[in-house]
Amino acid sequence: MSGDQVAALRSLIEQVRPVTASHERTLPVLPALEQLLPFRGLQRGTMLWVGGGPGATSLAFGLAAGPTQAGSWVACVAGREFGWASAAELGVDLHRVAVVRSEPADWAAVTAALVDAFDVVLCGPDHQPERNQVLRLAARARERGSVVVAVGGDGPGVGRGRVRPWPGVDVRLDVDDPSWDGIGAGWGSLRGRQVAVRAGGRHGMDRTRRVDLRLPGDGGVEPIERSGSPGDRSPDGPSPLPVEDTPGDGTDAEVLAFRARPA
Numbered sequence: 001m002s003g004d005q006v007a008a009l010r011s012l013i014e015q016v017r018p019v020t021a022s023h024e025r026t027l028p029v030l031p032a033l034e035q036l037l038p039f040r041g042l043q044r045g046t047m048l049w050v051g052g053g054p055g056a057t058s059l060a061f062g063l064a065a066g067p068t069q070a071g072s073w074v075a076c077v078a079g080r081e082f083g084w085a086s087a088a089e090l091g092v093d094l095h096r097v098a099v100v101r102s103e104p105a106d107w108a109a110v111t112a113a114l115v116d117a118f119d120v121v122l123c124g125p126d127h128q129p130e131r132n133q134v135l136r137l138a139a140r141a142r143e144r145g146s147v148v149v150a151v152g153g154d155g156p157g158v159g160r161g162r163v164r165p166w167p168g169v170d171v172r173l174d175v176d177d178p179s180w181d182g183i184g185a186g187w188g189s190l191r192g193r194q195v196a197v198r199a200g201g202r203h204g205m206d207r208t209r210r211v212d213l214r215l216p217g218d219g220g221v222e223p224i225e226r227s228g229s230p231g232d233r234s235p236d237g238p239s240p241l242p243v244e245d246t247p248g249d250g251t252d253a254e255v256l257a258f259r260a261r262p263a
Helices: 003-015 031-036 056-069 084-089 104-117 131-144
Strands: 047-051 074-077 097-101 120-123 147-151 171-183 188-201 209-217 220-223 243-245 254-258
Touching (some): 031 056, 031 209, 031 220, 056 074, 056 147, 056 171, 056 188, 056 209, 104 120, 104 131
Parallel strands (some): 047 147, 047 171, 074 120
Antiparallel strands (some): 097 254, 171 188, 209 220, 243 254
16 A cells, blocks of 8 residues: 555544544444344444345445434445445435545455544455454454444456355344335336345344344335234334545555535
8 A cells, every 4th residue: 555545544534533432332223223233233342244135235324324323434445336325315424434445455454444443344345354354353343442344245246256254243134035115017116125134143142133124214224014024023315425536546545535515
């Protein structure tokens, strides 16, 4: 990574020091997602895996929405194909998001730097880290009080394969059984996706929970009841903003930031 790019990354980090005190151990999430998580929020120092199929990226955006609305900053790395207009529909405040592009060789260093500075770090499927990299990142997140959300899906490129789940995560959220709202027999338009999310992991989550959600829905993410669903369920946007790109040479990290549209 070049000196200029390191300086740009450090400058960004200085601008986005967490506004939530580290002793406040739980970051808020949207109400529809509380029942998926062991502390009804994102516990600082933990790592989550979100995968399973279509809708995984939308669910990860939903997890990021609550913290950004509460004033926290979220960083994203290795998510070149993420659709930020969809993130806004799911409730993410794009003014509190920083997108960092890096080459695979720089991924570990860049992600570690982001964990040091941001409340939440979204790790997209563009890069499949080695096991030792994941474990070091988990230890750093515990030390710094950051939340790491790893997003599964398909890796980049022709003939791409599905990204393997990260080892040792605290919470695993698997998305399946997708269907779409708004489509009839030859008529209608897509309004939103319905998915089933199964949650498991540590911290009292040894028994799998299932929650059905609409992505996007009212309030960004909406809980739904499906007729004929198994009984293992728990009871109970703006247009995209312009993006400012810090040019890179194709081999170093590139830092992007969303900026407010002039009034």
